[in-house]
Amino acid sequence: MQSHIVKSFDSETDGLKKKIIELAKNCEQQLSKAIDAFVAMDVDLANAVIAHDEYINHLQRDIEEDAVLFLARRQPMALDLRHLLSVMKIAGELERIADYAANFSKRVSHLKMPPTQEPSDLIVEMAKTCQLMIHDAMDAFLRLDVKKAVAVWHKDDDIDTMFARMVTLVQKQMQENKFDIKDGTGLILMGRCCERIGDHITNMAEDIYFIKTGKTYSGDFEDCYSS
Amino acid sequence: MQAEIINAMSPDAELFQAYSNRTQSMENRSMQVPRGDRRTVGQATVENPKVRCENVDIFYDLGEKKAINNITLDIGQNEVIAMIGPSGCGKSTFLRSMNRMNDTIEGCRMDGKIFLEGKNIYDKDVDVVPLRAQVGMVFQKPNPFPKSIYDNVAYGPKIHGLVRTKNQTDEIVEHSLIRAGLWEEVKDRLDKPGTGLSGGQQQRLCIARTIAVGPEVILMDEPCSALDPIATAIIEDLMDELRKEYSIVIVTHSMQQASRVSQRTAFFHLGDLIEIGPTEQIFLNPIHQLTQDYITGRFG
Structure with a gap:
């Protein structure tokens, strides 16, 4: 984009961008550590993830304060206004994603025994897909790449499918007494965390679509080719 | 669905x-219209317009310099339309053409047609004196006559023959000052000089003076640029009230003001009308790249 006449306008925008990248990077790491903690049943690592959530909350508040100040001081218009509003929303989505990573980790420390292979693999796959989606969504945000944002939006379908499969599987294994009700419920809740993370990432994709087009994404894949 | x-x-x-x-x-x-495309984007015409400008060209220096290039634009009934654009883009020139104020500028020539309720105001049989009552104007700097507050408002109706008795004049002065939101502040000192009022009050006095002669359209050329934020807010509030009765065209350099007071916004650049559309669209999601560059401060 062409530079702004007021140089400090661009430096403030860049500052916000850097902070949101930092937030996204932290969220990705939180999710990655949560997966590791789950796979290794590592309660210490899980606790570290929970403790780090406060830093993420702090980052989000910081971005929000900067954005409010920017709004008051610069009164952005058009693309700049859409960009700023979306930055505030994306920061909120990322903070919620990190909350789910922390919730996921809490469940790890409550599990009595390591989960069986199949549901465990599905949960890991869901969480890894989420991690990749965050990465792609942030990439789409930085490049204002609508096609990529739309692709991320549709990737959420995979997570929903995996979640449905996982729930059926865990229910079946609970009936077969492969693990107790508490652990089974815990696993479903962990899957649910990933499923909700996927939903928050689709919101991010919608925000990116809005920045670029000024429109709300309808869910139609073709839309990104006409904008 | x-x-x-x-x-x-x-x-x-x-x-x-x-x-x-x-x-x-x-x-x-x-899709976004590229910078180099000089054709107007957006809906320039409206149904049942108050003023219709058709293919307007305006030249200065006996045709040496073209200030306005083939602009077609309607002013709707009861709407505030904002004209924005960098200095020298022709927005004030275009505004002045709507009550033939350009006639007073030597070497200025206008081609095209401007209809006020169906009548071309550039027809030979049009008298500019009543025309300027019908299409009133408020300027950047408040310019009250060096007379009393009362006389400032009463002068127009008197010379236009709108009043015959003292009672009628009193009535029109009070009504105009009330409509301009100034009555309560000046009703006890109507005989005091208009130039003794504050800047914001003077500007409202000028608006009252314009209203007094029963206009249909009010042209405002940066009416708040010399006022403080409170006086500006009062004028903006007044514009919202006035548009119930009149059509208002405002030239402003404040994007925020344009976005607050107008229903439609027109963006001018180097004599061309680049984009015209609903104000919310112009400021949230303009179609033309030039409009976007200008309103976001990236004009280079």
């Missing part, structure tokens, strides 16, 4: 209409 759901949910049909119009205008919009 989405429309049906919203219709069922919203008891307010008007709100629904506004929503669906907005959604439609967003959906129908084309």
